[in-house]
Amino acid sequence: MQPIIKVENIAKRYRVGKREQYRTLRDAMTEGLIARVRHLGALLGVSGGVNCNLDAAQQYVWALDDVSLEVMPGEVMGIIGRNGAGKSTLLKVLSRITEPTRGLVELFGRVGSLLEVGTGFHQELTGRENIFLSGAILGMRRSEIVRAFDEIVAFADVDQFIDTPVKHYSSGMYVRLAFAVAAHLEPEILLVDEVLAVGDAAFQRRCLGKIGDVARQGRTVLFVSHNMASIEALCDSCLYIRDGRTEGKGDPVGMVARYLASDFGSHRGGCSLVGHPGRRRGAAPLMTAVELTSDDGLPGSVRMGSTLSVKVSFTCESQPLSPVLIVTVKTANHAPVFAVSNKYNRDFLFPCRVTGGTLICSLERLPLMPGSYFLDLSFGSELIYDLDEVREVLSFDVTPADVFGSGKLPPAIAGPIFWPAKFELVNA
Amino acid sequence: MAATPAQPRETDLALGSRARPAGDDPSPSVQTSHSRSPDPPVEATIRIEGGRKRVGFELRDLWAHRDLFYFLAWRDVKVRYKQTVLGAGWAILQPLLTMVVFTILFGRLARVPSEGEPYALFSYAALLPWNFFNLAVTNSGNSLVGNANLITKVYFPRLVIPGAAVGAALVDFMIASVILFLMMPWYGVSFRPTLLMFVPLVVLTAIVALGVGMWTSALNVKYRDVRYVLPFLLQLWMFATPVIYPLAFIPERWRWMLRLNPLSGIIEGFRDTIFGRPFLWRGLAFSTASTLVLLICAVYAFRQMEREFADVI
Numbered sequence: 219m220q221p222i223i224k225v226e227n228i229a230k231r232y233r234v235g236k237r238e239q240y241r242t243l244r245d246a247m248t249e250g251l252i253a254r255v256r257h258l259g260a261l262l263g264v265s266g267g268v269n270c271n272l273d274a275a276q277q278y279v280w281a282l283d284d285v286s287l288e289v290m291p292g293e294v295m296g297i298i299g300r301n302g303a304g305k306s307t308l309l310k311v312l313s314r315i316t317e318p319t320r321g322l323v324e325l326f327g328r329v330g331s332l333l334e335v336g337t338g339f340h341q342e343l344t345g346r347e348n349i350f351l352s353g354a355i356l357g358m359r360r361s362e363i364v365r366a367f368d369e370i371v372a373f374a375d376v377d378q379f380i381d382t383p384v385k386h387y388s389s390g391m392y393v394r395l396a397f398a399v400a401a402h403l404e405p406e407i408l409l410v411d412e413v414l415a416v417g418d419a420a421f422q423r424r425c426l427g428k429i430g431d432v433a434r435q436g437r438t439v440l441f442v443s444h445n446m447a448s449i450e451a452l453c454d455s456c457l458y459i460r461d462g463r464t465e466g467k468g469d470p471v472g473m474v475a476r477y478l479a480s481d482f483g484s485h486r487g488g489c490s491l492v493g494h495p496g497r498r499r500g501a502a503p504l505m506t507a508v509e510l511t512s513d514d515g516l517p518g519s520v521r522m523g524s525t526l527s528v529k530v531s532f533t534c535e536s537q538p539l540s541p542v543l544i545v546t547v548k549t550a551n552h553a554p555v556f557a558v559s560n561k562y563n564r565d566f567l568f569p570c571r572v573t574g575g576t577l578i579c580s581l582e583r584l585p586l587m588p589g590s591y592f593l594d595l596s597f598g599s600e601l602i603y604d605l606d607e608v609r610e611v612l613s614f615d616v617t618p619a620d621v622f623g624s625g626k627l628p629p630a631i632a633g634p635i636f637w638p639a640k641f642e643l644v645n646a
Numbered sequence: 647m648a649a650t651p652a653q654p655r656e657t658d659l660a661l662g663s664r665a666r667p668a669g670d671d672p673s674p675s676v677q678t679s680h681s682r683s684p685d686p687p688v689e690a691t692i693r694i695e696g697g698r699k700r701v702g703f704e705l706r707d708l709w710a711h712r713d714l715f716y717f718l719a720w721r722d723v724k725v726r727y728k729q730t731v732l733g734a735g736w737a738i739l740q741p742l743l744t745m746v747v748f749t750i751l752f753g754r755l756a757r758v759p760s761e762g763e764p765y766a767l768f769s770y771a772a773l774l775p776w777n778f779f780n781l782a783v784t785n786s787g788n789s790l791v792g793n794a795n796l797i798t799k800v801y802f803p804r805l806v807i808p809g810a811a812v813g814a815a816l817v818d819f820m821i822a823s824v825i826l827f828l829m830m831p832w833y834g835v836s837f838r839p840t841l842l843m844f845v846p847l848v849v850l851t852a853i854v855a856l857g858v859g860m861w862t863s864a865l866n867v868k869y870r871d872v873r874y875v876l877p878f879l880l881q882l883w884m885f886a887t888p889v890i891y892p893l894a895f896i897p898e899r900w901r902w903m904l905r906l907n908p909l910s911g912i913i914e915g916f917r918d919t920i921f922g923r924p925f926l927w928r929g930l931a932f933s934t935a936s937t938l939v940l941l942i943c944a945v946y947a948f949r950q951m952e953r954e955f956a957d958v959i
Contacts, residue, residue, distance in 0.1 A: 224690070228696060229696065230696075232957065310956065311694065312694075313800070313801050314692065314694060314801035315797070315798065315799070315801050315956045316954075316956040316957055317696065317953045317954070318694065318695075318696035319696050319697055320696040320697050321695075321696040322693070322694070322695050322696065323692075323695075324690035324692070324693050324694075325691055325692040325694075326690055326691055327691055328691065329801075331799075331800060331801065333799045333800070334799050337796065337800050338795075340721055340725060342724070342725050342728045343721065343724060343725070350717055351717050351718075351721055354713050354714040354716075354718075355717075355796060355800055355802065357800075357801075357802065359713055360713045360716075360717075
């Protein structure tokens with residue numbers, strides 16, 4: 219059998235802004251003038267718009283670097299990788315939103331892409347009008363929309379409000395309607411990106427169910443997600459991308475394990491932050507290393523209810539500052555649980571200006587349920603608190619402990635937090 | 647597991663494209679020759695090649711998205727006069743008030759000649775297409791930037807966006823035309839068969855607007871300067887077009903410069919149709935030719951710049 223998606227060595231290069239400083243005003247003015255003249259050339263079509271990028275002073279990043287893959291008809295392939303690995307860029311190339319710098323893609327069927335919920339919705343238009351508009355934008359013909367109309371309205375459960383402008387919809391209704399339109403696309407190839415990151419748990423289950431249905435109808439689905447459980451449940455195969463390159467392809471369970479182990483497991487308990495792949499583009503690399511310590515001493519693991527310390531080392535020779543740190547704890551599905559920072563609390567603002575050191579953040583009586591968690595770090599000064607930002611710095615595990623002294627714990631579906639509440643029985 | 651559900655799907659695909667009439671095929675570049683064979687298509691439906699130097703016009707892809715063109719234009723029309731008291735009345739009021747001002751300023755005070763016709767009708771006959779052009783170019787020039795959320799999230803031929811903006815302006819034009827046809831009997835100008843030329847002239851105006859609009863919209867993606875330059879340029883352009891004065895007002899020596907402007911032939915044509923005068927076919931032919939050249943250049947430039955829209959916008 220022949221693959222329905224064939225991707226050969228595609229690469230995508232993005233330009234990042236020039237960072238070096240102009241030395242004098244005159245330099246700045248002449249450089250600006252030269253650049254402007256060159257741009258004028260492009261304006262008149264002399265260099266065709268694209269080629270004028272080939273300016274030696276520009277800096278580039280390769281969001282995708284020689285990725286190849288083949289997807290068979292009816293296959294559901296998951297794409298995993300950390301933020302910025304190139305997953306979304308791959309989907310954007312496949313859905314023809316952006317053009318690859320090199321390489322070849324061949325698609326043997328109609329493509330539908332769902333990169334966000336509610337693409338093309340207009341606030342001022344009614345539900346009915348938006349169904350037609352959004353359907354047309356997603357690539358449906360008018361006749362197809364007419365045929366699917368009643369089904370869409372029923373699926374979204376908004377028939378009472380179908381002639382109300384969507385700006386008066388509740389956010390739940392809005393998302394339901396938007397998803398209902400997208401769910402009735404009937405392409406041979408469906409590209410889905412993180413759509414499930416919106417909406418409540420019930421809605422997410424419904425979306426997953428719908429993707430499962432699409433797959434059962436024999437359509438080909440490419441599915442980007444941070445939700446490892448849904449990747450394992452829905453996908454026949456899995457592509458693991460790291461820094462724009464294919465790190466592995468194959469069985470989803472194996473790939474997910476490899477992803478969690480290699481992208482996050484290698485630096486359990488602490489790691490260097492120099493050249494960390496999770497750093498926000500353009501951030502000043504002020505943080506140099508992070509170390510996690512806990513009472514139980516195991517690297518990268520902490521018992522429920524005990525203390526976790528996050529030690530962040532930093533240097534800022536060129537700009538002495540009073541350090542501000544934000545630590546965000548996220549679940550394995552990348553949903554934030556809570557964030558702590560010394561910027562909110564005057565007691566922990568350090569008035570002196572320093573050029574380096576280690577800032578220690580202690581999370582006492584950690585109220586997290588057992589499981590894996592990620593840390594995001596953001597570092598800066600009192601005024602600009604995100605000079606440096608590194609997402610998913612490392613992961614740590616929370617191990618069960620008898621926090622209530624009863625030998626019992628709430629079930630995992632109760633959420634990522636446990637809380638010692640007080641109860642009273644009155645009027646008994 | 648991957649292979650099992652795929653088998654029936656493939657037959658589906660072939661059956662589907664056989665059953666569909668050729669014109670209604672939703673996937674534009676499917677090779678129809680495949681529909682007869684039970685084998686899956688050998689040639690790709692969509693081929694994406696990195697680092698291409700040449701770009702095609704891909705008109706078939708555009709045709710396949712004609713419904714989207716309609717819906718986007720319809721959205722622009724629907725949304726434009728939302729939350730206004732007068733609604734579509736603005737489409738009439740804008741050219742009407744301009745006409746009143748022009749008639750007082752240029753007709754009465756400056757005594758600009760109007761070739762023996764009442765100045766009000768003389769200027770409205772030109773203001774009507776000019777306002778259409780002005781609105782179409784302004785809207786389509788800003789259309790890509792205004793629809794950035796679509797450009798970064800879905801694929802469709804980007805030409806649809808500035809095209810739909812021109813289409814939406816056409817609706818305003820049609821509403822404002824009603825006034826023209828009311829004014830004509832009022833000023834004692836009878837309807838003559840030359841009025842049949844009205845429609846081709848509107849099409850020509852729309853094509854000029856489309857050419858200019860798509861070009862500026864593409865430039866606007868990268869250079870937001872366009873947004874500030876455009877209103878100024880349009881104003882200059884109006885004075886370089888025989889809107890407030892007749893073409894004959896310009897000394898013979900300089901008239902060729904106005905001829906370079908495709909709109910001057912078109913606007914004079916509008917007056918000829920309305921006042922039932924003989925057509926200056928040569929001027930009109932010249933306008934048509936320059937319009938078509940403009941359109942082809944604009945489409946080509948747009949296709950070139952289109953490739954980096956999603957990355958730059």
